[in-house]
Amino acid sequence: MGCSRVTAGEPRAMPAVEDKYEKVMELAKRRGFFWPSYEIYGGVAGFYDLGPLGARLKEKIVALWREYFIRRQQHIVVEIETPVIGPEKVYEASGHLEHFTDPIVECLRCGRKFRADHLIEEKLGIKAEGLTPEEMTRIIREHDLRCPVCGGELSEVRKFNLLFKTTIGPYSSSVGYLRPETAQGMFVSFKRVYEVTRQRLPLGIAQVGRVARNEISPRQGMVRLREFTIAELEFFFDPEDPWHGGILDELLDRVGGKLRILRADAKARGEEKPEEYGVREAIEEGVIVTPWLAYWMAVARDFVRELGVDWNDMYFDEKLPEERAHYASQTFDQLVRVSRLGWIEVSGHAYRTDYDLSRHMKYSGVDMRVFKPLKEPRVVKRRIIVLNMAWVGRTFKAKAREIAEEARRLSAEEAERQLREKGYIVLAGEKIPAEHVRIVEKEEKITGRKFIPHVVEPSFGVERLLFVVLDHAYSEHGDRVVLRIPRRLAPIEAAVFPLVRDERLVERARRLWWRLLDAGFHVVYDDDGSIGRRYARVDEIGVPAALTVDYQTLEDGTVTLRDRDTWRQVRIPEEDAVEALKRFLEGASLEELGEPLEAAGEE
């Protein structure tokens, strides 16, 4: 049960309230961050709307993600966009049709359906993740587990596929699915992206987009949704040369720092506390099996920190083999502590190897390999079989081509063995006598190597990040709520108030408000109620700065700028408001901006 930021004496201190989760959810709904979708029709589980503040916050979170995973990496990462709907073949190849399932059990009396592993864990306290349907059915039978609603008998456990199914076009046989991840879009179009980016590795292909997972019984508000936004990166590299010259080295120097990791083998021993590893140390000691995975985990660490998450509220949890997705050979979940729900996954970091490209190569018949030239071409000698094609053509007519092809595939050693033992070789079922066969040595120039790139994937659930930001920003100051959203993420950047509703102040304040609007900011204007009440209203939605026009403004043209987090104020010249606000949002302290005011009680 997490309640972060409990640091006595700090200005950001917050009382450890039992029902903080409820408070965050209530605030989110009342002020318009998010609410359950389709409320007027009784709601549909697993769907949430983002309201005006939530949509703005999400936009800023996505922009920050792009900053970390794309813009700053633009020499090795590009972004694309692919459709939500995909044809059946794609999800057959990806393995989702077979593996993307949850165990389901049905009440034979009332017909209600439950996720079998969750039911077993909740009702019997037995860990059921990774068990087969048969094993779960046995546990249910042994413990006589019954329907938690009506007490009826339960069916056998079976697998329920989580893909949303649909039909493409007027032919009912053209089955399509909604993507459960954006990743397959990057794999299916990998060759095309590789070509337009000048055929070089490493190559990261990023995408931000909607995905859908038909959860059996979604719960936990914004944390388990049936439809949400994913921000993910498929990063392709050469498994035989993952360092790619100096590219990775230079980037590792840039990120540095440590990672908190709870290893799978430590977990298996009952450990619950993560350990700290330097990023390079984690690579060298084999804690992280491939170096790019470590690099992107370090980037993810920095990104999530900037969302307002403390060092101790985050670690990387290595998945046990039975917890991993079907495509992954090593996976870390990035966990963040939130109220009530405890540790939740905000991103997954999977080493997908060449699994996906190999599967698509097999199912599509298209060569997914890339060609990497050697620095120096090498010359090798190879022995080949040469047939007297004039004779072969005369003798076997239409079959001659097939014979020639088989000759190309046969090894010189095997041909020699047959000639030695039988005096002829057999090609396409025909005997070719020794006099029409020669074994010749040939020189071949090898200019490079063909291989399927390997992939590591950092993948974020955006709505979860949004919830994390709110949960970590939520604080109480006396009987007031202050949402300490990091300044650069705040949905509304500033508020403009006239101190009182005096026409001269109102007019001046509205002029200032339009100035800030025209300069590109999102700003609220409010002249309704006492100034204290108006401060409280904007504190609650995390507006970092409030500018107030008062009587002194009429005299000397200065306004007050109030900091949401400290409630301290400075006076700044009205004309400098745009520049001051810009610097404040970029992180400047209040004192850098103007003359401090004596603190005045707001209550």
Add this chain to the structure above:
Amino acid sequence: MGCSRVTAGEPRAMPAVEDKYEKVMELAKRRGFFWPSYEIYGGVAGFYDLGPLGARLKEKIVALWREYFIRRQQHIVVEIETPVIGPEKVYEASGHLEHFTDPIVECLRCGRKFRADHLIEEKLGIKAEGLTPEEMTRIIREHDLRCPVCGGELSEVRKFNLLFKTTIGPYSSSVGYLRPETAQGMFVSFKRVYEVTRQRLPLGIAQVGRVARNEISPRQGMVRLREFTIAELEFFFDPEDPWHGGILDELLDRVGGKLRILRADAKARGEEKPEEYGVREAIEEGVIVTPWLAYWMAVARDFVRELGVDWNDMYFDEKLPEERAHYASQTFDQLVRVSRLGWIEVSGHAYRTDYDLSRHMKYSGVDMRVFKPLKEPRVVKRRIIVLNMAWVGRTFKAKAREIAEEARRLSAEEAERQLREKGYIVLAGEKIPAEHVRIVEKEEKITGRKFIPHVVEPSFGVERLLFVVLDHAYSEHGDRVVLRIPRRLAPIEAAVFPLVRDERLVERARRLWWRLLDAGFHVVYDDDGSIGRRYARVDEIGVPAALTVDYQTLEDGTVTLRDRDTWRQVRIPEEDAVEALKRFLEGASLEELGEPLEAAGEE
């Protein structure tokens, strides 16, 4: 067949090539703006990927749309995000289950399916839009129209619903649909958004998101897709007071200018040329039936102009009644001329009245009306019927409540008539004698009015805009392609080159490149091939500025800045590069930035 920008003598002149459309599509694919999705599986009609340049361009188009329709309108418009998947009830209420159909006809021999109206128009030259399936079937029979592929007989024409259907959750009876527009999300959640935005009209609710339409046979590349991104605004206002005090007036002053409109009645008379109207004039003369529709059309005009579309390549086409969607009482399509396809719709501007909110009110039972207080509450006198409820209760027991309810609905005049004629009144089938009935005058304070807001909707297809930008930006300069994308929309903002691959120049250029990266720009670095070839490579993808490090840089620290559109260059100090690039992208002329260079031939 449009080919814009053919203005002789202009630097933006472009030869009128016959196959410009092919060239744009080829460039888009080769350089990575977009390509058909799922190519390795043979493709699926109606789906396109956006490549690295396309995704960036789209992001910038959406940002510009938000700028015009949200940020500059933030006192009256908010943005939300709602799910793609919706329950059946929503699309029953919206009318899409009934009306969102296209006529389909099937070949009885080969089973192929065709869009009936398109087939009739193409093969017979008869305009079929708006005809009933029966009328189309008759035309097919009369002209003996047959399958264009196998010559087989065609079936009767029937309606095909374009909604993608799916199932939500493990219960197969929970039918869901993919939204064909984002609009229903705004209608269904209207009351919630209205509450969190302090219950004021006018209120615009905007959304940018994926939609899906299961077209029968999509064609025309990016113009008719089965899945695409829509950017739309549902703007709610009081139909009895659309001007909302001075709010609309102030905004109309801000937009000004004229609109090119082709009216429906003119079209019906065979007119093909749009006429020009001032925005206020169009309102006053009733050309546009409600003023907010006119305002948002003016905003749309300015937005599309900024995408690089000339005045003469755009107009608003009023839809004929049979061309309008089922929910609209007046609709204008914003048409833009593009190569090969001619005039295409980039946005629709519909007056949806209270259709949608009324329907959701009816289907959900939730009151969708808003309350508008009067400036001064009014007191009115009203006569009501008062029953002796003690007697009614004793006499009619359980039925008493129903009787009381009917009494509230009955008018005093009607009660008096019955009492006069019969000596009793009839309520819920029971006789209430005169002695238990009184007619009483009561004063009532009316503080406001309840009503369902009306809606106008500007709605853009984002992928079409992307195609429009490329099509209008495409130009040829000798044998070179120059993509004159407006500077602020360019996917890649600058290029950095060393003049030649001299290590001193390379190192200096790479340093400059990192500087621009760190300052937040998207910049390519390239040292491969001749400088002319490198300029050509970036001209072709619309990079507005190229910065070149040469030997003079080593001496005096200046670099050249080259303008994509004029190929002219200036020298600027290396340290000013960030600021100069920023100003250049904001529209500064080359001459404002530095010392002009003598033009050097690039070929």
